Amino acid sequence: MPDPLKPSTATVHPLQRVWQRVTAWQPEQHPLWARLLVAFALTLLAAWMRIALAPAESGGRFITLSLAAALSALYGGFLAGMFSTVVGMVVINFFLIKPYFSLVFENPAEAFWLNLWHLITQLVVVGSIALMQRQNRNLHRATELIQRGKQQLEDTFEQGATGMAHSYINGGWIRVNQTYCDIIGYTKAEVLQMHFRDFTHPDDLDLDLSQFHRALNDEISHYSFEKRYIHKRGHVVWAFLTISLVRKESGEADYVIAVVQDITALKHTEQALRTSERLLGQAHELAGLASWQADVASTRFVTLAGSHRVLGLPSAEFTGEQLLALTHPDDKERAAALWALALQGKATYQLEYRLLFGGEERWFSVRAEFERDASGRAVRALGVTRDITERKHNEMQIQQLNASLEQRIQSRTEALKAAYDELESYSYAVAHDLRSPLRIINGFAQALQEDHPILAGESLPHLQRIMAASKKMGELIDALLTLSQFSRGELQRKPVNLSAIATRLLDEFAGADPQRKVRRQIEPGLHVMADPTLVEALMQNLLHNAWKYTAQKEDAFIRVYAESVQGQRRFIVSDNGAGFDMARAAKLFQPFQRLHMPHEFSGIGIGLATSLRIVQRHGGELQARAAPGQGATFSFTLNTRLLT
Template sequence: MSMTVRRAIVLAVIVGLLIPSAIISFITLQGQRTALIEQLKKDHARLTEILVLGMQEPLWNLSADAGMPLLNSIMDDERVVRVLVTDPALGTFLQAERPERRRGQILIPPLRKTVVYQGSEIGVVTIEVDSGQLEAALRDDRNKFLLTVAGQLLVSLALILILMQLRVLEPLRRLMTDSRKLAQRELEQPFLWERKDEFGALGRSLETTRQSLQTLFTELESKNQALEADIMVRKQVENQLRISEERYRRLVESTKVIPWEAQSGSWRFSYVGPQAESLLGYPLSMWYQEGFLTSYLHPDDRHFAYQIFGETSPEQSDREFECRLLAADGHNVWVSLVASVLTDKSGEKYLQGYLIDIGARKKVEEQLVHYREHLEELVEARTAALASANNELQAFSYSVSHDLRAPLRTVDGFGQALLEDYGDKLDDQGRDYVQRMRRATQRMGELIDTLLNLARLARSEMHLEMLSLSLLVQSILEELQANEPNRKVELRIAPEVYVHADGKLLRSALYNLLSNAWKFTSKATNPEIEFGVKDTDGRRIYFVRDNGVGFDMSLAGKLFGAFQRLHTVQEFEGIGVGLATAQRIIHRHRGEIWAEAEPSKGATFFFTLQANPKASSEDAIAAPVESA
């Protein structure tokens, strides 16, 4: 348990003063309590005797009025709670009670005494007292005593703390400061102690220690200065050597460039970097053998090496060529060989250069050559495949348009004839079945038309032009407003928004987005539809926002699927292809489309456009395959 000296002394003083005070207080208060209880019992007995004597005449004469003054005088005592005078024949003779005086916790039993007059028992008196006043007096005495003890404790503690600060803590603080100076080698300033007590003696001992340490450090510093100078020079030399060694090691071992040296006119290496082992798979010792190059250089590339190793004229000092070396596993490794002719201090010439593995580059070059040779064939095959897909898609569209429509028209026609010719012979349920059958065939026809429209959308050729999206949106909203003139919708359209796109396709996409916003705000209290644009991270993003029913973002994956619906037909009509159509059109313009929404708080559809004239013809070919 760690505790400062101040806290330990304060705790000892408090405990030393509190324990005796608590014992004395307990004994004193207990004595006072006992004395007051005895006094209360005596007063209780005295009042009972007075009442017995005073009630003799009234009881004998059966005159209650004569006893009332005495009864009231006894009740004037705040300690009396209840007085009862009874007659053996009549029962209750006199009675008075003050229940509100019952506040005490000390139980004083009621006193009962018999009234005797001329040798006859003529009645009984009972007095009941409460200890409330007694306990209040005890509490006052206890509080006064506690205040006295607390004051004495505070005064004693203050005096002890003052003396402890002056005689103990301040010297200890000075000793700690001097000790810290010794630990930190602050030996210039002497420690001055004039006290005659133990702290003074300890301080003077610290001063003697300071003087000895100062002398010792002075001698050590003078001896170490020469050593430090020598060590500094040695460290500088070692540091330079280490830097040079690290630089050389990084240069030689940490790169894929293999350094080498050879004697002038010789085909034998005098130095090769350690990376050479991983290049060909031979041990480094084999590179230093005589005739290594003649054995492992490709025969078709030896004429390059002759120009370096066979001739060392100054005009050929810097040469570079690409050659093949035979690896240990038998395959050829392409390398770039760089060489320079240098002269040493003795005037003799030697070769120095690098070997660089260029196998990956050569492989890519071969692949590029092969790809260029077959590129035309790939383009023709791709074009034929796209043409075949277009033909298949057109045949499918024709089959849907003719082979599926005809049976549906037959079913619908016979249903109408059945209603017209035999409607009076069918009951209500039968006519309802026929109507449901016709509605199903008509909805099937709508789905077929939608599929055909999606197919035509993918096959149509794009005609890019400069368009005003603001005017396009305004015309679509005016058309929707004309279809429902009674609806009041707040419309906000960003002005002067221009894009380079296909006007017909883009109008279809915007119509689907805006008609959805118009439809899904039909139940809103104050419907709002907004078209706008913003720039984010260098992209121009367009959006259509409404405050309609919205949707749960966990269902966003179904938004752009054909015939996918997030609301029932009973809530909002439609067949669920509008957003799929809009997505196809945005994708044909090389853009993206996404949505953000919250149930009952509306939805926002964002899209981008990146169409360009050069891509339009490619899109017209590629889109049918994507649609199929």
């Protein structure tokens, strides 16, 4: 690829091209041994031609050798030319000076002056050639530097990242670069046909012209300002314009240099920054925050975006001493110690402390992060401060209310506990004391039936109703005692094997009712820490219900297992018995409430209520789901540590 800095040789005459090559020849580009070898060959060729063309007595012995020395100097430089001269002198003295073929001279004086004159002549010729070559090389380098500088200036103008233009004083264009055209969106041909007024924003035109007239009047040599252009597509382009006026030697204005830098993105960034600052100020005001920065070396704190006004601080800048002086005496040591630890990177600077403004105590919450240098030393702190005085006052009021509320709750709890204990004692005493009259009523009814057969025969139905009612009431009293028993006392948590309890209970039910065939499935290894007596009663009630309500199923099935629900262990007793309607499930765990008629299934409705109290005493919950004719499933948690 041709060098763009060199002039084109397409129209140069061949002889001129040869001369340019000769004058631009640089012997130093070739190794010395090659230059000396060429000089030696040229010298031998010239000596042979001299010997071959004329006899020794014809004179002019060094003519051809001078040509060889000159050519050697042109090709190889000064050293090669002088080397050719010396070699030529040796050859000529050997072949053409008597006695021939020896270096002995018949007339030494003549030979001396002849050789000396030839040596001086060749020294001048070879030196002149070498000097000419050096000057030509310097000239060639200077020409190349000028051409390269010119091309670089051209490239700087045409390919620069900023727009550049040269124009006449009247506004006509001399030249514009592509970047200038790209900024305003026109092609170079379109711009050259326009005036700068055509794409200057009307609001900026007067300022531009007034400054230009000042430069013409020699008041200023150049000027710069931010200017708006109208893009070809219609939108505004912001640019930073610099105008320089070039004058002739006479002082008359010659032409104008315009440099245009597109700052539209910068303007948008500035606008976004102003918007962000405004929004930040609003956010500070809405959130009651003040952001700040601090120089660690000088311990000078400066609030940002005027946020000190949000907190009502007296000024935007504080020294560390001033802040410490405003700090509440009880908080000074704690704040200073935390700041020192945070500077060392040993703690996070986050605390709540009090400042005193005009005797008024105000609470602040502050948090800061630190910028550190390469060695890890803190150089700057960035933080946020918030006024939490109102929150602190509310907290204090809440604490006072909580203390008062705790006292009230404690007194109410003690009163409720006393009432509950009294009620439990009363219900236990009532239930216990009712058993004796019932035994008397039942005993006298049986005595009447046995001692007076005739009376019994006439009043047998009445006696049977009396005995049945007393028996029913006895069962209810027993149920009340049982329910009261399971609601009192302290839990004794011990390892309990639910699988073993379920297996034993179902074996007992099967032994008492051998004619029934009930399939069972009990998951092994169901261990918990719970009260053994209460868990025994819980499993007794749930499994007894399952056994009872599957009595009418030929393929009765009872299953005991556990599963994990939302990370919690639940124990489950399910059957495929009569089930119940979930719409009536609200009555399921209420005492003496039943979902089946007495003639369908026996019972008094106390078992599930007792089970619920047992589960609740363990801090768990008891749930049920069922459908009529499709069985029931009871699941419970005991909120105790499982055993593995």
